[in-house]
Amino acid sequence: MKTIPTLGEILQSQGVSRRGFMKYCAATASLLALPPAMVPRIARALEQARRPSVIWLSFQECTGCTESLTRSSSPTLEGLIFDSISLDYHHTLQAASGEAAEAARHAAMQENMGNYLVLVDGSIPMGNPGYSTIAGISNYDMLMETVEGAAAVVAIGSCAAFGGIPGADPNPTGAMSVSDLVKDKPVVNVPGCPPIPMVITAVLAQFLTFGQLPDLDIHGRPTAFFGQTIHDRCYRRPFYEQGKFAETFDDEGARKGWCLFKLGCKGPITYNACATVKWNAGTSFPIESGHPCLGCSEPGFWDKGGFYAPLSTGKFDSGEKLAGAAVAGVALGAAAAVAGRRRQAKYMKEG
Amino acid sequence: MDLLEFARGPALQFAAYILVAGVIWRLVGIIMLKEKPEFSEPRHPGGLMAALKVIYTRSFTAAPFKRATLYPKMLAYVLHIGLFVVVLLFVPHIVFFEGFLGFDWPGLPNNVIYFAGVAAVVAGIALLVRRLTHPVLRLISNFDDYFSWFITLLPLVTGLLMPVRMGVRYETLLAVHILSVAVLMIWLPFGKLGHTFLVFITRGTTGMVFERRGAKT
Amino acid sequence: MTLQDPTRSPIPYRHGNVTPLLNEIVHALDRLLADDEPTIIDLASLPFAPGELEDLEQALGTGELTAELEALGKSVIRETAYPGVWWVEHRNTGGEVVGRYIEITRSPDILMSQDADIGAGRARLRDSFDGSAPELNKETGK
Numbered sequence: 211m212k213t214i215p216t217l218g219e220i221l222q223s224q225g226v227s228r229r230g231f232m233k234y235c236a237a238t239a240s241l242l243a244l245p246p247a248m249v250p251r252i253a254r255a256l257e258q259a260r261r262p263s264v265i266w267l268s269f270q271e272c273t274g275c276t277e278s279l280t281r282s283s284s285p286t287l288e289g290l291i292f293d294s295i296s297l298d299y300h301h302t303l304q305a306a307s308g309e310a311a312e313a314a315r316h317a318a319m320q321e322n323m324g325n326y327l328v329l330v331d332g333s334i335p336m337g338n339p340g341y342s343t344i345a346g347i348s349n350y351d352m353l354m355e356t357v358e359g360a361a362a363v364v365a366i367g368s369c370a371a372f373g374g375i376p377g378a379d380p381n382p383t384g385a386m387s388v389s390d391l392v393k394d395k396p397v398v399n400v401p402g403c404p405p406i407p408m409v410i411t412a413v414l415a416q417f418l419t420f421g422q423l424p425d426l427d428i429h430g431r432p433t434a435f436f437g438q439t440i441h442d443r444c445y446r447r448p449f450y451e452q453g454k455f456a457e458t459f460d461d462e463g464a465r466k467g468w469c470l471f472k473l474g475c476k477g478p479i480t481y482n483a484c485a486t487v488k489w490n491a492g493t494s495f496p497i498e499s500g501h502p503c504l505g506c507s508e509p510g511f512w513d514k515g516g517f518y519a520p521l522s523t524g525k526f527d528s529g530e531k532l533a534g535a536a537v538a539g540v541a542l543g544a545a546a547a548v549a550g551r552r553r554q555a556k557y558m559k560e561g
Numbered sequence: 562m563d564l565l566e567f568a569r570g571p572a573l574q575f576a577a578y579i580l581v582a583g584v585i586w587r588l589v590g591i592i593m594l595k596e597k598p599e600f601s602e603p604r605h606p607g608g609l610m611a612a613l614k615v616i617y618t619r620s621f622t623a624a625p626f627k628r629a630t631l632y633p634k635m636l637a638y639v640l641h642i643g644l645f646v647v648v649l650l651f652v653p654h655i656v657f658f659e660g661f662l663g664f665d666w667p668g669l670p671n672n673v674i675y676f677a678g679v680a681a682v683v684a685g686i687a688l689l690v691r692r693l694t695h696p697v698l699r700l701i702s703n704f705d706d707y708f709s710w711f712i713t714l715l716p717l718v719t720g721l722l723m724p725v726r727m728g729v730r731y732e733t734l735l736a737v738h739i740l741s742v743a744v745l746m747i748w749l750p751f752g753k754l755g756h757t758f759l760v761f762i763t764r765g766t767t768g769m770v771f772e773r774r775g776a777k778t
Numbered sequence: 779m780t781l782q783d784p785t786r787s788p789i790p791y792r793h794g795n796v797t798p799l800l801n802e803i804v805h806a807l808d809r810l811l812a813d814d815e816p817t818i819i820d821l822a823s824l825p826f827a828p829g830e831l832e833d834l835e836q837a838l839g840t841g842e843l844t845a846e847l848e849a850l851g852k853s854v855i856r857e858t859a860y861p862g863v864w865w866v867e868h869r870n871t872g873g874e875v876v877g878r879y880i881e882i883t884r885s886p887d888i889l890m891s892q893d894a895d896i897g898a899g900r901a902r903l904r905d906s907f908d909g910s911a912p913e914l915n916k917e918t919g920k
Binding site: 226232233234239246443444485487492 | 819825826847850853868874875876887892893894895
Binding site for chain 1: 574583589656731
């Protein structure tokens, strides 16, 4: 096995000063939503960390998750994180293709058996393996083969975490999530459509820094980023409490930045970091830009009623069925009245 | 389908069918009953005006009973007004009604709603304590009384818990809240909660009959 | 709104996040004076409405000392108008903000010269005149 340099050595060889490294650690702590007091511990851990091998598998996906992660025109912290991992296999980003690419994957697995990370985006079609194949191998076979020697699996994006848009009603391909299929390895879900890039890199940074996976919630998502609802961290929350809502897009309330609950915002039931970490390096997030939250990090968000149907609307069936219930009521009432009148006739004298 | 989707979908739908069918059943069943024949001469015309008059006068306790009933009356007013404010003036509820009515109306800020809700719960608990300790009420109270109380307070309490959480996830609290409303909708036509749609009809009817007979109304 | 600092939005709201934060800083200063205990507040974790971050920065103002750091991008370490309260803003090489903190301390750690850098710099300095001047001191070993 070749000697893998520590992250400290890599940064030093890149001419990064100790101050630069301290800055890197502070930003990592911020990224991991860890208290600043933990920075010295992060510094110690990062110095000793070795560059892990990462195999990225893309299945039934739109490539939005990869786009989200790589969308930066200049070197950023995300870039630095990616310098500190060895991305040994990635369909979109790698230069190799075909058999050469598959050989690279197998080589990485062999060399790092038991220690590599598998990142997955896209859902896995179980209806018919032929729906999605790579180099003639079905998604399911590639997934199960690759995770065998993995230290952990990270399901990136709502498709890999929960089935996503392929899994939405009527789910024609029989799409399933990674955690539906991988049972004997730790699986971390990083959902979102796409996930916030900083969140993806933070999970990798956590693994890098502490050699372990973050605390997870009931859906297998890191609680550091998916522990709070958008609603609880939304800067428009005071408007919700004051009863000031936008009624339609671009009305007076919308222009004043009032709460978007009436426009269908799913913030109250959506757990993600959009309201604090935001998007595009802290530029903004959907609500700040005037659009209600879609709830894209929740399981089955495509099928939770319309994006613009407010959270508190019931999903009632057709009016005809309700009319039918009314007719049934009339019938029952008439029957009851007939019985009642018969009883009345017994003890009442007609006038 | 998770709990919230079940609550917002099939559970509410089913409850709506039962509510509509049940209310119409009881209304038709009562309205279609025979009128008792009147054998005496009318002292007053009776009719609709009498009905309206008594609906109004029955809102105020008759003088001999004022003192004895003051305490439960105040509690009941707090409970009813609190319920009215919470159900009809909280914006997410208004949005719910708009979903099938097609129109909406202005609401109140959340802190006012919360205060009204807490007041209603406190009044409700005080009324239950009274029912359990008052010698006469204790004797005559039945399942209908206690369950109607429970199913009215449950949506209130679950709704008040939602901003507080107490360690439970928001979507779970929301699902339980909606389910409790569904159960309320199913029970409403059949127990004493039916007074929501019957109270003015019964008062009016009493008014028509008694006014005609010349009773003090 | 510029790309260089995209967190600043032109629409101002006031949700009252600033005053509680200033109060927290007061308490942190108490701890600093009494127990010499520093405090770091990570501003990225707080949900500021657009405009409130500017309010906070304005409320704290600028003091006597501002330091600029060039390492993996530019950083500014600035003592505010309140001694002991430092505004620390880290940017990457693209100018994007990667960290923003308020440090209540006598001096933020990052200002100090670090041992590893001192050691590396010493070697460089020694190499810069090595061979062009005679040995000055045999006892130090080199």
